[in-house]
Amino acid sequence: MKLKTLLVSCLVALAPMAAQAQVEQFKIMAPANPGGGFDTIARTLGEALQASGQVKSVVVENKAGAGGAIGMAQFVNNEKGNPNALLVAGAVTVGALETNKSPVNFGMVTPISRLMGEFNVIVVPTASPYKSIKDLMAAYKANPGAVSIGGGSAGGIDHIMASLMSEKAGVDPDKLNYIPFAGGGEGKAAVLGNQIAAYISGYGELADLIKAGKVRALGISAATRNPDIPVPTIREQGTDVVVYNWRGVFAPPGINAAQKAQLIKMVETAAKSPTWKAKAEKFEWLDMLQSGDSFQTFLNEDIKRTAVTVKKLKLGN
Amino acid sequence: MESLNALFSLGFATALTPANLLWALLGCTLGTAIGVLPGIGPAVTVALLLPVTQSVDPTGALIMLAGVYYGAMFGGSTTSILLNTPGEAGSIVSALEGNKMAKAGRAGPALSTAAIGSFIAGSIATVLLTLLAPIIAGFALQLGPVETFSLMMMTFAAVSAVLGNSPLKGFIALMLGLAIGLIGIEPQSGQSRFTFGLMPLIDGIDIVVIAMGLFAVGETLYTATYENKMKAGLETLTGRFWMTKEDWKRSWKPWLRGTAIGFPFGTLPAGGTEMPTFLSYSAERKLASPEAQKEFGKGAIEGVAGPEAANNAAVTGTLVPLLTLGIPTSATAAIMLSAFQQYNIVPGPLLFDTNPELVWGLIASLYIGNVMLLVLNLPLVGLWVQFLKVPRPLLYGGILLLATMGAYALRQSWFDLMLLYIIGVLGFLMRRYDFPVVPLIVGLIVGPMAEKHFRRAMSIHQGDLTVFLTHPISLAILVVTAAILIVPPLMKRRQKMLQAA
Numbered sequence: 001m002k003l004k005t006l007l008v009s010c011l012v013a014l015a016p017m018a019a020q021a022q023v024e025q026f027k028i029m030a031p032a033n034p035g036g037g038f039d040t041i042a043r044t045l046g047e048a049l050q051a052s053g054q055v056k057s058v059v060v061e062n063k064a065g066a067g068g069a070i071g072m073a074q075f076v077n078n079e080k081g082n083p084n085a086l087l088v089a090g091a092v093t094v095g096a097l098e099t100n101k102s103p104v105n106f107g108m109v110t111p112i113s114r115l116m117g118e119f120n121v122i123v124v125p126t127a128s129p130y131k132s133i134k135d136l137m138a139a140y141k142a143n144p145g146a147v148s149i150g151g152g153s154a155g156g157i158d159h160i161m162a163s164l165m166s167e168k169a170g171v172d173p174d175k176l177n178y179i180p181f182a183g184g185g186e187g188k189a190a191v192l193g194n195q196i197a198a199y200i201s202g203y204g205e206l207a208d209l210i211k212a213g214k215v216r217a218l219g220i221s222a223a224t225r226n227p228d229i230p231v232p233t234i235r236e237q238g239t240d241v242v243v244y245n246w247r248g249v250f251a252p253p254g255i256n257a258a259q260k261a262q263l264i265k266m267v268e269t270a271a272k273s274p275t276w277k278a279k280a281e282k283f284e285w286l287d288m289l290q291s292g293d294s295f296q297t298f299l300n301e302d303i304k305r306t307a308v309t310v311k312k313l314k315l316g317n
Numbered sequence: 318m319e320s321l322n323a324l325f326s327l328g329f330a331t332a333l334t335p336a337n338l339l340w341a342l343l344g345c346t347l348g349t350a351i352g353v354l355p356g357i358g359p360a361v362t363v364a365l366l367l368p369v370t371q372s373v374d375p376t377g378a379l380i381m382l383a384g385v386y387y388g389a390m391f392g393g394s395t396t397s398i399l400l401n402t403p404g405e406a407g408s409i410v411s412a413l414e415g416n417k418m419a420k421a422g423r424a425g426p427a428l429s430t431a432a433i434g435s436f437i438a439g440s441i442a443t444v445l446l447t448l449l450a451p452i453i454a455g456f457a458l459q460l461g462p463v464e465t466f467s468l469m470m471m472t473f474a475a476v477s478a479v480l481g482n483s484p485l486k487g488f489i490a491l492m493l494g495l496a497i498g499l500i501g502i503e504p505q506s507g508q509s510r511f512t513f514g515l516m517p518l519i520d521g522i523d524i525v526v527i528a529m530g531l532f533a534v535g536e537t538l539y540t541a542t543y544e545n546k547m548k549a550g551l552e553t554l555t556g557r558f559w560m561t562k563e564d565w566k567r568s569w570k571p572w573l574r575g576t577a578i579g580f581p582f583g584t585l586p587a588g589g590t591e592m593p594t595f596l597s598y599s600a601e602r603k604l605a606s607p608e609a610q611k612e613f614g615k616g617a618i619e620g621v622a623g624p625e626a627a628n629n630a631a632v633t634g635t636l637v638p639l640l641t642l643g644i645p646t647s648a649t650a651a652i653m654l655s656a657f658q659q660y661n662i663v664p665g666p667l668l669f670d671t672n673p674e675l676v677w678g679l680i681a682s683l684y685i686g687n688v689m690l691l692v693l694n695l696p697l698v699g700l701w702v703q704f705l706k707v708p709r710p711l712l713y714g715g716i717l718l719l720a721t722m723g724a725y726a727l728r729q730s731w732f733d734l735m736l737l738y739i740i741g742v743l744g745f746l747m748r749r750y751d752f753p754v755v756p757l758i759v760g761l762i763v764g765p766m767a768e769k770h771f772r773r774a775m776s777i778h779q780g781d782l783t784v785f786l787t788h789p790i791s792l793a794i795l796v797v798t799a800a801i802l803i804v805p806p807l808m809k810r811r812q813k814m815l816q817a818a
């Protein structure tokens with residue numbers, strides 16, 4: 001039944017494309033290990049490109065390391081001028097490149113589209129005395145060191161969110177007691193086991209624990225409340241912080257304007273396909289599709305903002 | 318007892334359907350195969366198999382993926398023992414005694430004790446998973462960075478016994494391991510250390526590259542340089558594939574002890590399969606009979622039986638936090654988690670209520686998978702042993718090829734290949750000048766973890782060093798650690814005094 005609907009929708013999507021040549025082989029670089037966020041985006045986009053009949057076969061290449069910098073370096077070197085290759089990157093990469101003083105940067109790739117976003121949520125153990133963002137911030141103000149806040153790797157979006165909250169509380173982010181966890185599993189265990197005061201992660205990753213009542217969600221980093229998410233925003237609780245994690249795709253350097261336009265068209269078609277939409281709904285991704293010049297503007301701002309935060313936190317070399 | 322009911326009425330009913338049995342068989346076979354090939358770990362294989370989740374029902378697919386996970390641990394020991402090329406971090410220790418046994422013509426018993434030990438450990442661990450999963454998971458969460466750091470100190474204390482004949486050389490090797498372990502980004506501050514501006518070093522050096530460099534490449538260089546000049550035919554193969562009565566007698570206790578060490582480590586958020594194999598190895602070395610103790614370093618069967626049981630029990634242990642809390646504690650478990658997500662199944666506190674057939678079917682299939690792996694592996698022992706009949710130049714050529722392929726398969730990087738051979742030369746020099754390799758590996762694996770947990774503990778408790786003594790579990794572990802260090806010398810002294818009297 002599901003397959004049928006899928007096939008029908010593929011045909012519908014295919015119809016306007018009929019005149020256009022299909023790409024034989026397409027390459028997507030996921031600069032992370034299989035199973036993570038970058039990998040999921042790469043594989044989902046690959047499926048969507050195929051299902052919408054735009055490409056015949058897709059190869060997803062995994063190249064983990066240094067928050068995506070290693071994969072990006074290889075992509076820049078090997079795919080120069082290739083109009084049939086994309087690299088997945090996102091807010092995590094921006095933070096990692098800034099922190100590691102990497103020899104590669106976003107100026108070396110061609111921004112195509114931002115595909116999705118995800119809000120962060122800040123949770124506390126069920127045994128925690130903090131019932132709201134106000135409680136948490138009051139305790140933090142009184143003694144910043146005593147409120148340990150866990151999250152993803154240092155300099156990443158979770159760390160940036162914590163430091164922005166610190167700033168709003170009028171405390172130098174330098175005083176922040178941030179505990180980075182790689183891979184999510186250990187971090188979840190730490191908040192479940194009441195080892196840390198609070199934990200920040202993508203909403204999708206913590207939704208199950210929140211629904212099961214195993215952790216208490218204090219606030220979500222969105223601008224306004226979402227009817228599907230039973231968590232108040234951080235902003236409405238008096239701490240004006242709006243942050244989201246994003247992921248998008250980039251083309252190799254050295255492609256011409258026509259090739260870039262073509263890639264944008266392909267990616268946008270894929271991101272509007274039922275294949276993509278189904279996955280997005282499953283993972284509670286936000287639709288943040290944005291391409292070309294507006295994506296470039298957004299990217300520049302994000303890099304600038306991250307650089308300031310990383311400097312303030314005295315991260316990196 | 319409720320869980321037993323669920324296991325039989327739901328679990329075996331689900332797992333024993335012909336289709337699911339076939340998935341289990343496929344997974345186990347595939348897992349064994351990839352375990353045999355170094356460099357291709359279970360994590361990558363499970364990831365490559367993820368697309369099958371689109372056409373197979375969830376129970377069947379997860380049963381197959383669990384089979385891959387299990388099978389890889391079984392298969393990993395094979396190359397460790399026969400060729401001295403540990404393809405997974407969990408089977409490094411098996412190479413120590415196992416390969417020595419193989420060289421002494423006892424590859425058959427080494428492989429058998431590994432297979433049977435894995436079977437027994439896997440089975441016991443699955444029973445524990447069935448009965449105690451929710452309780453253990455809750456307890457494991459209480460162990461934070463403070464307790465984990467103390468556990469690592471215990472591991473260091475325990476393995477200091479394996480520092481080799483010269484404590485000074487052992488100490489140097491340990492320091493070398495700790496130093497290599499420092500390479501890469503320090504997670505707490507995001508600073509990179511000893512990377513010399515080289516991007517590929519930012520994440521540190523993969524443990525598999527180091528193990529294969531030290532063992533496989535180092536060994537090959539050593540053999541080519543020295544043993545070639547000796548009389549050929551040192552490794553005459555005695556025809557025995559099967560374990561003798563003596564082997565059984567020496568294996569069963571290590572199997573049980575290995576299980577007892579491995580399972581709890583697997584359930585810890587910071588556990589993994591490497592630490593329990595070290596602990597098991599040093600425990601066996603200490604507890605072995607005086608005659609067997611002399612065999613350690615030359616091929617003692619206890620040194621294979623214990624660690625092999627420990628790594629399999631640990632693998633089953635990682636399913637405890639995965640199923641009950643939705644927390645993956647290993648790379649493979651993380652990818653299994655995304656397999657669950659493909660089906661909109663969310664592992665975690667609600668899983669036992671929302672998808673009982675799936676959970677119990679998976680657990681039941683673990684029992685079946687264990688039997689299947691034993692049936693699959695034992696007859697293969699005879700076949701594997703034939704490998705050692707290959708003329709030595711060809712055999713070592715093959716080992717070098719396998720190690721090279723394995724290192725390249727990790728992330729398709731020429732840099733890793735270069736490292737492999739540099740470390741190979743280091744391994745050769747260490748052998749030439751009689752430095753033990755184990756302390757280096759231990760320092761390399763446990764060192765960075767210990768640092769991470771120490772810094773985390775210090776950060777959370779704001780630099781208060783007394784936390785290690787005020788947390789009761791941590792204190793208990795440290796007392797045991799002190800006992801490990803103090804008691805044996807005291808006993809020796811007492812014995813001497815008694816003898817003198």
